[in-house]
Amino acid sequence: MESSKEVENQPIYSVSQINREIRLILEENLPILWVEGEISNWLHHPSGHCYFSLKDKDSQLRCVLWRDQARDLSFTPEDGMKVLVNGQITVYERGGQYQLNCFRLKPAGVGELGLAFERLKRRLEREGLFDPQHRLPLPPFPERIGVVTSPSGAAIRDIIKVVGKRSPWAQIVLAPVLVQGPGAAEQIAQAIRDFNLLGGVDLLIVGRGGGSIEDLWAFNEEEVARAIFSSQLPIISAVGHEIDFTISDFVADARAPTPSAAAELATRDQGELRGKLESWGERMARRMTGMVEEIGRRLDRISQSYGFRRPADLLAQFVQRNDELERRLMQAMQHLLELRGSKLSGLKARLRSLGPPAILQRGYSICRKLPDKEVVRRASQLTPGGGIEVIFSVGRIAGKVETVEEGNGKERI
Amino acid sequence: MEKRGFEELMGRLEEIVGKLESGDLPLEESLDLFEEGVGIFKLCTKRLEGAQVRVQRLVKDLKGEFYLTPLEGENGL
Numbered sequence: 391m392e393s394s395k396e397v398e399n400q401p402i403y404s405v406s407q408i409n410r411e412i413r414l415i416l417e418e419n420l421p422i423l424w425v426e427g428e429i430s431n432w433l434h435h436p437s438g439h440c441y442f443s444l445k446d447k448d449s450q451l452r453c454v455l456w457r458d459q460a461r462d463l464s465f466t467p468e469d470g471m472k473v474l475v476n477g478q479i480t481v482y483e484r485g486g487q488y489q490l491n492c493f494r495l496k497p498a499g500v501g502e503l504g505l506a507f508e509r510l511k512r513r514l515e516r517e518g519l520f521d522p523q524h525r526l527p528l529p530p531f532p533e534r535i536g537v538v539t540s541p542s543g544a545a546i547r548d549i550i551k552v553v554g555k556r557s558p559w560a561q562i563v564l565a566p567v568l569v570q571g572p573g574a575a576e577q578i579a580q581a582i583r584d585f586n587l588l589g590g591v592d593l594l595i596v597g598r599g600g601g602s603i604e605d606l607w608a609f610n611e612e613e614v615a616r617a618i619f620s621s622q623l624p625i626i627s628a629v630g631h632e633i634d635f636t637i638s639d640f641v642a643d644a645r646a647p648t649p650s651a652a653a654e655l656a657t658r659d660q661g662e663l664r665g666k667l668e669s670w671g672e673r674m675a676r677r678m679t680g681m682v683e684e685i686g687r688r689l690d691r692i693s694q695s696y697g698f699r700r701p702a703d704l705l706a707q708f709v710q711r712n713d714e715l716e717r718r719l720m721q722a723m724q725h726l727l728e729l730r731g732s733k734l735s736g737l738k739a740r741l742r743s744l745g746p747p748a749i750l751q752r753g754y755s756i757c758r759k760l761p762d763k764e765v766v767r768r769a770s771q772l773t774p775g776g777g778i779e780v781i782f783s784v785g786r787i788a789g790k791v792e793t794v795e796e797g798n799g800k801e802r803i
Numbered sequence: 804m805e806k807r808g809f810e811e812l813m814g815r816l817e818e819i820v821g822k823l824e825s826g827d828l829p830l831e832e833s834l835d836l837f838e839e840g841v842g843i844f845k846l847c848t849k850r851l852e853g854a855q856v857r858v859q860r861l862v863k864d865l866k867g868e869f870y871l872t873p874l875e876g877e878n879g880l
Contacts, residue, residue, distance in 0.1 A: 531810035541860070541874075550858055559809065559854035564874060565861040584861065588869050660851050666813070667851075670820045671844045677823045678837050681830055718834055722841045 406483065413481035416488060420479045425451065425490060426498050429471050434460070442467070444475060444490065452489040453477070462572035464607050465497055465506050472498040496604075503603050507610050511637060514612070519619045525643045526624040528656065532592035534561045535656055536623070538581040541566035544599040545628070545649035552653035556660060563591055568608075569598040575611035582617040582625070594621065595652045596638060597628030609636035618642050628652035678719055685712060690752070750783035757781075760788065770796045809850070816843045 403411065427444030434440050438457030443450045453475060455463075467473065477492040497503045514520065535553065539545045546564055553560050565581035568574040578596065585594055596618065598606070608614060609629045618625050618641045627642030628649045639645040646652035750756070757766040760777030772778065772791045779788040807815075819840040823833055858874040 529810070531808065531813065533808050533810075536861070550856060554856040558856050559850050560856055562856060562858045563861050563871060564858065581861075584863060584869065588861070663809075663813070663847070664851060667816070667844060667847055670816055670840075673820050674823055674837055674840045674844075677820075677826075678833065681833055685830070715830060715834060718838070722834070722838045 405486070409481055409483040409486050412488070413483060416479050416481060422476065422478050422493070425475050425477070427451065427473065427475070429467050429473055430469050432467055432469050440467075444473070452487055453492050454482075454489055455492040455495065459493055459495075463495060464572065464575065464611065465503070466510065466612065467495060468506075468509065471506065474498045503607070507637070510610065510612060510615075511640065514615055514637065514641070519615060520640045524619065526622075528624050528626070528644060529592045531658055532557075532560060532656055534563060534591040535653075536585045536591035536594040537562055537564045538567055538578055538585070538594060538596040539564070539598050539649070540569045543569065545569075545597055548599075548648070548650040549595060549653040552650050553657055556654065557657035558660065560657060570601065570605045570608055574608035575613050578608055579611075579613045579617035582614075582621055586620075586622050591623060593624040593626065593656055595626045595628055595646075595649065595656060596642070597626075597646075597649050597652060598630070599649060600631040600634065603634075606630050606634055606636055609638040611637070614638055615641045626652045626655055678722075682712075682716060682719060685715070686748075750781070753783075755780050755782050768796075769794050809847070812843050812847055816840055816847070819843070 425444060427446050430443045430445050430450070432440065432442040438460060440455040440460050442453050442455075444453055445451070474496050475490060475492050476494040477490045479488055480491045481488045497506055518524070535549075537546060537549055539549075541564060550562060553562060563585075565584060567577040567581050569578070582594065582596065585591060596614075597609070600606075606629055609627070615637045618627070618638055624643045626644045626646050627636070627638040628646040628651065629636045629638055630648075632647040635645075644655060646655050757778055757780050758764060759766050759771060760779055763779075764771065766772060766778065772794055774791050774794055776791050777788065778791055779786055819836050822828060823836055823840070828836070859871040860874045862870045862872055864870065
């Protein structure tokens with residue numbers, strides 16, 4: 391106290407000096423400590439700093455929470471809330487007041503967290519954030535799934551496992567975030583906004599594996615709730631275990647009890663798709679076979695009606711057309727058969743029965759000009775003395791043409 | 804490589820089956836549809852068989868640009 395005057399050998403302090411002295415005594419003698427109390431006169435100043443008092447039944451303690459620490463709050467403090475505060479006692483020299491300089495604030499006990507949860511839930515509910523009308527439908531066949539969770543947690547491993555099993559064609563895009571502790575809520579909300587900005591995924595799974603209510607707290611934060619609400623991409627919320635409900639669950643388009651369940655909800659099972667494909671393949675094949683059979687029956691009717699007058703090559707044309715259709719059908723069926731194995735081989739046999747061998751079986755024969763084996767459709771293709779062969783259902787004969795009557799195509803069979 | 808997604812392919816296949824079964828199409832048209840349907844059937848089946856889930860990580864750089872980088876297999880997680 392060099393600059394102090396002395397009165398009767400007692401030092402005289404200036405106000406600043408004594409305040410500084412008190413400050414040194416307090417700061418040097420009181421370590422960083424935890425204080426439990428109830429918040430009163432909470433003031434979130436526009437500067438970002440927060441001022442409040444902690445009180446209990448009998449006493450009050452002034453507190454200040456600076457902007458940088460206020461940003462990391464994992465909940466919204468309100469008057470009347472019981473909290474645990476970590477900080478250091480210091481003196482605000484200008485005001486001559488001692489105060490607790492806060493580093494961390496957390497709700498005191500599960501009861502208080504539950505209260506904070508209920509308060510936020512009520513407020514957001516009143517605002518309409520939970521209204522079912524805002525819920526987006528989940529896409530039926532998602533092929534790119536965005537996941538907002540920790541890259542090292544069990545959640546992402548579970549999701550990859552389930553998606554790999556059910557929809558192995560799908561792609562997973564992970565936005566790695568902190569899922570607990572300071573900054574977690576901010577990162578989760580930002581990742582949701584990033585996915586919306588980036589696009590390219592069909593839906594989002596937002597969540598984490600189980601933990602204490604404190605561990606899950608980021609998913610009870612207003613910022614996360616608002617990011618989910620504003621998302622244009624459908625979101626499945628999957629936080630913790632079956633019994634854990636978070637604010638995220640209420641705002642999301644769908645809630646899954648666990649990350650695995652979310653992956654299940656998001657994907658289509660390949661077995662289900664296979665079944666559908668099989669059934670459709672079968673229905674197509676049955677329908678086509680039916681059509682070809684119908685044509686075969688028409689051919690039969692035409693050929694069997696005695697009084698029917700027709701050009702001589704009508705039948706041949708039908709046969710040829712039938713052959714052409716059958717060839718294409720067989721080709722297409724071949725693909726199906728390769729994939730479906732023996733299940734459809736019965737159909738294949740039935741298709742065969744509609745081909746030329748079956749028609750020969752019914753008593754028709756094919757006449758071919760020799761030596762070039764050209765199928766004869768008109769008598770005028772032949773000349774007397776030329777070679778011909780006639781193919782029957784069983785066996786064939788060869789010979790020479792004796793006479794040719796060209797005809798006019800109106801002959802009766 | 805076929806770009807259409809599963810949703811689109813399955814939708815088209817269902818449509819084809821419906822058209823074929825409605826029964827008022829000429830044979831030629833039916834066959835064309837059938838062949839298209841078989842093609843889709845084959846494609847979908849192949850996708851179901853060969854697929855393996857791909858995992859990527861979304862990365863945002865300091866300028867706010869996004870990148871996708873492959874995420875290593877189970878051990879890397």
